[in-house]
Amino acid sequence: MMHFPGTSTNTRNGEAKMRHRVSLAVAAAALIVGASSSGPAEAATGKDYYNGKNVRWIVSTGTGGGHDYYARLFARHMERMLPGSTFVILNRPGAGHVIGANLIYAAEPNGLTIGNFTTGLIYAQIQKQKGIRFDLGKMSWIGKSGTDIRVVSVAKTAEFQTFDQLVNAKRQVKFSASGAATGAYIDSFMFGEAWKIPYRIIVGYQGPEAALGMLRGETDALFGSLSSGMEYVRSGQTKVIVRFGESEQFKDMMKGVPNAFDAAKTPQQKALANLMVNYGQLSRIVAGPPKIVPDRLKALRTAYMDAAGSPDLIKEAKASHRRIEPLDGEQTGKVVTDMLTQPPEIVAMLNALTQVKVSMETHDGKVVEIKDDGRSVVIDHKGQKMTAKVSGSRTKITVDGKGAKRKAVQVGMACTFTWPKVNSEAQKIDCKK
Known part of the structure; x- marks a missing residue:
């Protein structure tokens, strides 16, 4: 073995090993570069990128209902x-669609998360509502699929049968809504x-309960989308007394119904009518997080509009009595941005709304029944059974003055319900033991 001055055998062996490791590293790097340049997974762009990919669609409501359907x-x-x-599909309900919208906004902009939520979040953003961690003006808009004008409806047996009678009411007119942060509440206000x-x-009317409460005479009028109450209009139980805008889908049924846009006289009324008309034109909106990779956003927008124009989708929607009236993502984003910029008359009303306290009632009695693992609690109030729905996140519970979970409520306890109305969510x- 030949020796070189100043170089030991161990040193030469170490150098050889190092050269071997460097060679392996270079080879591995070459393989990675080759894979990234020729492999179909991450190198694919646009439409091809989605081959083999899972796309999360976050729905900001529970299962069932219009948002979930679309x-x-x-x-x-x-x-x-x-x-x-x-x-x-991932259903993420809560906080008036805010939870779902927050999740969509916070997702990676890789084009693999999109979702839908209520147009009413435009109001929430203008109000700077607590809990909002999104900016609708920055989201990547995919499109919208519906036009659903806002209307005020009443029961056929109600005291107020026309728009003029309603706006000239001498007594308090009772509207209904599911909660204080909902579109129905804000619009009614x-x-x-x-x-x-x-x-x-009056809050606490969830879903079809709003129309049913009106039919029972508990409320006088309902402000909402035309499609949501159409089955009651068709059956002759309710009637629309004013509309905000035109409806192509129900054009014949809206003949003779006054348009609030024409009835508006004051600057405040005109600003509101304009807002409501735009609101109705922007139904069933879909968006992703800000700054989705451009070619992927283009692919999503194209797929959305192609789906909206598909005879199969249109046929399926028609079978469910739903009309598809799409708008592409770029145009949807422009309308949303315009709606976020409102005149002083609207901003003043929305700011005033944040100071309004929802009226509540209280009823007390002994707990006589617990249902569904504490999700419903029944008390006997002066001989009348009353049932409170109990939310694990929204309903505050105390037992002997201390905060508690809903499972802590037991039969025999003396409890006081604070709620918007009887037999609603508390x-x-x-409670006291």
Whole structure:
């Protein structure tokens, strides 16, 4: 073995090993570069990128209902437009669609998360509502699929049968809403303020309960989307007394119904009518987080519009009595941005709304029954059974003055319900053993 001055055998062996490791590293790097330049996974762009990918579609409501229906409908057909893709529906309800919208906004901008939520979040953002961690003006808009004008409806047996009778009411007009942060509540508030109607908004009416409560005479009027109450209009149980804008879908049924846009006289009324008309034109909106990779955003927008124009999707929607009136992502984003910039008359009303306290009632009695692991609690109040729905996140519970979980409420306890109305979700339940 030949020796070199100043170089030991161990040193030469170490150098050889190092050269070997460097060679392996270089080879591995070459393989990685080669894979990234020729492999179909991450190198693919646009439509091809979605081959083999899962796309999360976050629905900001629970299962069932219009938002869930449209999400599942479009997800099925967008899969066809993006071959090899799989759309996964995730329902994330809560806080008036805020939870779902926050999740969409915070997602990675890789084009693999989109979702839908209520247009009413435009109001929430203008109000700078607590808990909002999104900016609708910065989201990546995919499109919208519906036009659903805002209307005020009443029962056929109600005291107020026309728009003029309602706006000239001498007594308090009772509107209904599911909660204080909902579109129905905000719309009813602004309508009452703009037209100077004496009004009260009763919360706690979830879904179809709003129309049923009106039919029972508990409330006088319902402010909402035309489609949501159409089955009651068709059956002759309710009637629309004023509309905000035109409806192509129900054009014949809206003949003779006054348009609030034409009835508006004051600057406040005109600003509100304009807002409501735009609101109705922007239904079933879909968006992703800000700054989605451009070619992927283009692919999503194209797939969305192709799905919206698909005869199969249109046929499926028609079978469910739903009309598809799409708008592409770029145009949807422009309308949203315009709606976020409101005149002083609207901003003033929305700011005033933040100071309004929802009226509550209290009823007390002994707990006689617990249902569904504490999700419903029944008390006997002066011989009348009353049932409170109990939310694990929204309902505050105390037992002997200390905060507690809903499972802590037991039969035999003396409890006081604080709620917007009888047999609704309780805001508070205070119990004593």
